[in-house]
Amino acid sequence: MTAPFFKYGAFGDETSLVIAFVIGIGFGFFLERAGFGSARKLVSQFYLNDLAVFKVMFTAIVTAMLGVTYLSWLGVLDLSLVYLTPTYIWPQIAGGLILGVGFVVGGYCPGTSVASMATGRLDGLAFVLGLPAGTLLFAELFPLIQRFYDSGGFGQRTLPDVFSLPYGVVVFAVVLMAIGGFYGASLLERRFGTER
Amino acid sequence: MMRWLSALTLNQKLALLALTLGVGALFISPTRGGAVSIEPDELAAMVQKEVDHVTADDLADWIIQGRADYRLIDLRDEKAYAEYHIPGAELVPVAQLPDAALARNEKIVLYSDGGIHSAQAWFLLKARGYKGAYILLGGLDTWRDTVVYPVLAENPAPDQAERNAKLSARAAHFGGAPRAASAVVASAPALGSTPAPGSTAASASAAAPGSTPAAPVPMPKVQAPGAPAAATAAPAARKKKEGC
Amino acid sequence: MSSNTDTLASSWSGAAERDAAAAHARSAPYSNPYLAGIGLGLVLLAAFVVMGRGLGASGAVGSLVAWLVHGVAPEHAMSNGFLSGYLGDGSVHPLKAWLVFEVLGVFVGALVSGLLAHRVATVVERGPRVTVGLRLAMAFVGGATMAFGAALARGCTSGQALTGGSMLNAGSWATMMCIFGGAYAVAWFFRWQWK
Numbered sequence: 001m002t003a004p005f006f007k008y009g010a011f012g013d014e015t016s017l018v019i020a021f022v023i024g025i026g027f028g029f030f031l032e033r034a035g036f037g038s039a040r041k042l043v044s045q046f047y048l049n050d051l052a053v054f055k056v057m058f059t060a061i062v063t064a065m066l067g068v069t070y071l072s073w074l075g076v077l078d079l080s081l082v083y084l085t086p087t088y089i090w091p092q093i094a095g096g097l098i099l100g101v102g103f104v105v106g107g108y109c110p111g112t113s114v115a116s117m118a119t120g121r122l123d124g125l126a127f128v129l130g131l132p133a134g135t136l137l138f139a140e141l142f143p144l145i146q147r148f149y150d151s152g153g154f155g156q157r158t159l160p161d162v163f164s165l166p167y168g169v170v171v172f173a174v175v176l177m178a179i180g181g182f183y184g185a186s187l188l189e190r191r192f193g194t195e196r
Numbered sequence: 197m198m199r200w201l202s203a204l205t206l207n208q209k210l211a212l213l214a215l216t217l218g219v220g221a222l223f224i225s226p227t228r229g230g231a232v233s234i235e236p237d238e239l240a241a242m243v244q245k246e247v248d249h250v251t252a253d254d255l256a257d258w259i260i261q262g263r264a265d266y267r268l269i270d271l272r273d274e275k276a277y278a279e280y281h282i283p284g285a286e287l288v289p290v291a292q293l294p295d296a297a298l299a300r301n302e303k304i305v306l307y308s309d310g311g312i313h314s315a316q317a318w319f320l321l322k323a324r325g326y327k328g329a330y331i332l333l334g335g336l337d338t339w340r341d342t343v344v345y346p347v348l349a350e351n352p353a354p355d356q357a358e359r360n361a362k363l364s365a366r367a368a369h370f371g372g373a374p375r376a377a378s379a380v381v382a383s384a385p386a387l388g389s390t391p392a393p394g395s396t397a398a399s400a401s402a403a404a405p406g407s408t409p410a411a412p413v414p415m416p417k418v419q420a421p422g423a424p425a426a427a428t429a430a431p432a433a434r435k436k437k438e439g440c
Numbered sequence: 441m442s443s444n445t446d447t448l449a450s451s452w453s454g455a456a457e458r459d460a461a462a463a464h465a466r467s468a469p470y471s472n473p474y475l476a477g478i479g480l481g482l483v484l485l486a487a488f489v490v491m492g493r494g495l496g497a498s499g500a501v502g503s504l505v506a507w508l509v510h511g512v513a514p515e516h517a518m519s520n521g522f523l524s525g526y527l528g529d530g531s532v533h534p535l536k537a538w539l540v541f542e543v544l545g546v547f548v549g550a551l552v553s554g555l556l557a558h559r560v561a562t563v564v565e566r567g568p569r570v571t572v573g574l575r576l577a578m579a580f581v582g583g584a585t586m587a588f589g590a591a592l593a594r595g596c597t598s599g600q601a602l603t604g605g606s607m608l609n610a611g612s613w614a615t616m617m618c619i620f621g622g623a624y625a626v627a628w629f630f631r632w633q634w635k
Contacts, residue, residue, distance in 0.1 A: 004492030019490055020538045024545020026483035027495055027598075031546070032553035033479065035470035039565040039579075043634060046627035055473035056480060057601060063481025064606035066217045068488055073224040076489075078325070083493045085439060085594055085604055087611030092600070095593025096615040099586055100622020104630050106582015107565065109597040110497035110590060113583060114543055115550035120562045122572075123579040130583025131498075135505045137584065138591040142522040149592065157610040168221040170608055175218030179211050182474075210474050437525035440496030440539070440599020 003071070007081040028115050037115040039107030039123055046104055048192040051185035058178040069171050089152035106130065239322060248318060249333040250305050256343045256366055259283055266303035266328075269293075271313045282307065282339060283370070290317055298326065307332035307339070344372030468557035484606060493538070494603025497546070498590035500539040502526045507534040522591065567634040578633060593618075 006016055034056045035041040044050035071077035103109055108116055108127045116124025142149070160167045204212065242248050258266065259282070270277050270285040277287040288296045290313055298304055304326065306314040314331045321329040332339065341347070346363040349356045364374045470476075487494055506526035510517035517523045518530075526534050554560040566575035590596035593615045595604065601619060604612020 003489045005490050007492040016491060016538060017536065017541045020541035021545040021548075023483060023487050023490075023495070024542035024547075025549035025552070026486070026545075027480070027542065028546035028549025028551075029553045030476050030479040030483060030549075032550040032557075032559070033471040034473055034476035037550055037554060037559065040634065041470070043627070046623045047631065047634070052470070052473040056477040057597075057605075059474050059477025060481035060484060060602055061605040062214055062218075063478050064484040064488065064602075065608065066214070066221065067481070067485040068606065069221050069224070070217070071485075071489065081492045082488050082607065084607055084609050085600070085611065087609070087614075088594065089611060089614060092593045092611045092615045093618050095589045095591070096600075096618025097622035097625075098589030099593060099596060099615070100589075100619045100624070101626050102582045102585030102587075102589055103597075103619065103623045104582075104627050105585060106579050107633070108579070108582070108586075110501065110583075110586060111495075111543075111546060111596070111598040114497065114546045116565075118547045118550040119554035119560045122562065122564045123566065123575055126576040126579035127583035127586075130580035130585075131501045131587040132505050132508070133580070134584030134587030135498075135501050135591055136509070138588045139505060139509070139520055139522045142520060145592075146521055154610070159608040159610055159613060162610045167608070168224055171221035172218045174608070175214050175221070179214060182207075182211065206472070207474055210478070437499075439499045439502075439525075440494070440595035440603060 003077045004081050007078075027111070028118065031112055031115040032119060036112040037119040037121065037124070039116065039121070042109075042112060043104060043107050048188050050193060051189055054185055055182060058181060062175055062178045065171060065174060069167070084156040084158070087152075087154040087157045088150065089154065091149050091151065094148075102134075239319070242322075248329075249331040251333050252339045252342050255282070255305060255332060255339070256370070260366065260369060266305055267298065268305050269296075269298075269307070269317075271306060271308040271317055276309075280336075282336070290320075293317055293320060294324070303328040303330065305330045305332055307335050310335045310337055340372075343367065344370050346372075346374050348374045467559040467561075480602075481606070484602060487603075488607075491538070494599065494607065495542065496539050496595060496599035496603065497543055498587060498596040498599060499526075500537065500543040501587055502591065503534045503537045503540050510534065567632070569635070570633055575633065578630075 005011065006019075011019075031037065034052060036053070036056070041050065042053060045053035068077065068079065068082070072079045099109075106113070106127045108124060110131060113124050113127040113131070117128050138145075158167075158170075159165075160170045163170065201209070255268070268282060268285040269288050270281045271288065271290050271293075273289055274287065277285075281287070285307070290308075298321070304321065306317045306321075306329065308314045308317075311331060311334060314335055318329050318331045334342075344367055346367050348360045348363060352360050360374070367374050484495055502523075503526045506517060506523040509520070509523055510527060518527060526537070528534075551560070564572045564575055566572065570578075586596065590599075593600055595612070595615065597616075597619060600609075600612040601616035603609075605616055
């Protein structure tokens, strides 16, 4: 086991910040490649015109998921050292719904808004400026919502844990679901699509 | 077959690749560290350099400071654990160690009564790639003798007096009390009975090893005063959150 | 590359469709989404392998806000249960955070891709029935809403859906489904922004 390199002490915090920057470049590059610097492209997902958001997101998920699975099986990557955000089901459901509403209202998500701002979109910039406002509001309201925020905690849980299935079976299920989804997406686009 | 493959569109080829890898995933399971590998040279060097252990003094300091960056594992059985365990220790009998949910990058301090089980457990963890396994040097015996019932120097010089005061305070923190050096007991009071802090151990001569103490002195209750509260309050502020 | 005030001026006068179309005509077509997705997935995988963590965005905003509030009212920041997490024990500057640097990289990477594809333009993306001012206001409100939701869910689409999704994190999948669910639920009510 040699990876994750950082967790095995291959380099220090300062270097990790440089790496963060480099990885961020890759992230931003592919977001823009996919057209996610454009609010129009992004919201087309929710009007069923253009389901690129679904395609890109799930392709990325499947790619990384298969990569992690195989690297871990080969003994190269120690999965237990990869950070897994603990599950807090109630605030995550509520937060997810709010995120969805914000996505439609604003036309971006936090990552894509930065990409959008970088390519000159003023609405992307407006969205980016809205982010700290929302975060500040949350912080100020935190004493009131803290109980809810910490409710429904189940620790680090994976889908294999929850469904008591072997890891590989869940991986396979996700791949199937993604491919099925991609096929369904192409059908929807043919029906409702306006290619941009 | 080849003709069929080349007739597929790019998207279809990608889908086929994904499907193949997905099916492959059915037959493999990511090793969450099942394999065992031993690097004798590395292990021997670690033992030589003494990077494999943590002293009782260090551990006592960590507990008092409320540090939360390590896990303390008690390797004994339930009964022994119930009678007394170092504050913050989790009970994981040696046999259950492989299955315990220990992460490889955590600092794990192992202790048992003396040092044998903890040394064996250390080896077990190291062989399975746990980078942060440490032995509490001397185990509970040394913990008892240096932290809970420390020996104070008689007729202390000024700096010794200060050290004595620190040791006494620390011992009190853990519900114990200091012993005077002159009152050399063959063994310090047994750990594991109801407390009555403040009384010093009955004295006995240095003689017979294995002679039982004159009066078994109260051993601190399982929760050392203040420690658990401090341990839980501090961690939240200590580290920056790792999140998305 | 066409960032200029003309484009902006004509947006103000309402010819949104025209300049968007003009900008689009100059630009390269978007990538095959599956290829872009693979690229994104490999970047994510690299993060897992090199750092043992995934991607994110909303956390960087948390660091920023924590730093700003701390600058103005340090006591308040340190005692706030949410912000204090981004401040730690004060020994490390809150902006020296992995996500902050990652987000800076996102900016650069998107700019590079945009330049290569001639897709950098000062425009306001909006539908024909919406003024620039209204669209900017909606974008701002949307951003604030998403930030609130992301704080609650402990991540946004990058951190929860993308990263957590690939790690088969149960909470992340729940969050992801709620993001899509919430968005689809209200999409119809906001279609005037685009149609």
